[in-house]
Amino acid sequence: MTELIKLKDTDLDKAYGIIRWRFDYLINKGIKQYCIPYPPFDIYKERQENGFNYGLYTSGNLIGIVSLVNLFPEEWKEIKIDGSFHWISSFFTSKEARGLNISTIIMEKIEEYSKSFSVDNLILDCFINEFEFLVKFYQRFGFKEIKRKEISYPNHSFIAAFMLKKLTSEARSL
Numbered sequence: 001m002t003e004l005i006k007l008k009d010t011d012l013d014k015a016y017g018i019i020r021w022r023f024d025y026l027i028n029k030g031i032k033q034y035c036i037p038y039p040p041f042d043i044y045k046e047r048q049e050n051g052f053n054y055g056l057y058t059s060g061n062l063i064g065i066v067s068l069v070n071l072f073p074e075e076w077k078e079i080k081i082d083g084s085f086h087w088i089s090s091f092f093t094s095k096e097a098r099g100l101n102i103s104t105i106i107m108e109k110i111e112e113y114s115k116s117f118s119v120d121n122l123i124l125d126c127f128i129n130e131f132e133f134l135v136k137f138y139q140r141f142g143f144k145e146i147k148r149k150e151i152s153y154p155n156h157s158f159i160a161a162f163m164l165k166k167l168t169s170e171a172r173s174l
Contacts, residue, residue: 125151
């Protein structure tokens, strides 16, 4: 059985290992959104303490992770949306699960989970490179691009897209 549940505290290091592996994978593909794995471990650990981290488990094995944060990302404060939301962050599959369509399963489970709590919208932001790989990836799941802009951090900056998927007909972007 495959289920998306709160990440087990005992799997925190394994989950962060997925982030580190995926970060290296993306760097090797030319997707250089961050200079260091994001989120840094201290932020990921804080998300765990706040109950934002989830794991996709199959037969008890962690094969994917996602953080569902209910705090609006500061970088996009100029965007207003109607209704409640989950901000999808740290969405990765394990190396062992590559090619098994796990991302689709995770996204389906995120939608089921969010709808069960009457969440109106899913939001996320993603890096834009010349291939727009991540924008196209999330569009496959019904996300619509709302805005693009440069995001600046102390050591680097990049162009990112803010994306939204409405889960209820009442939810609409402003």
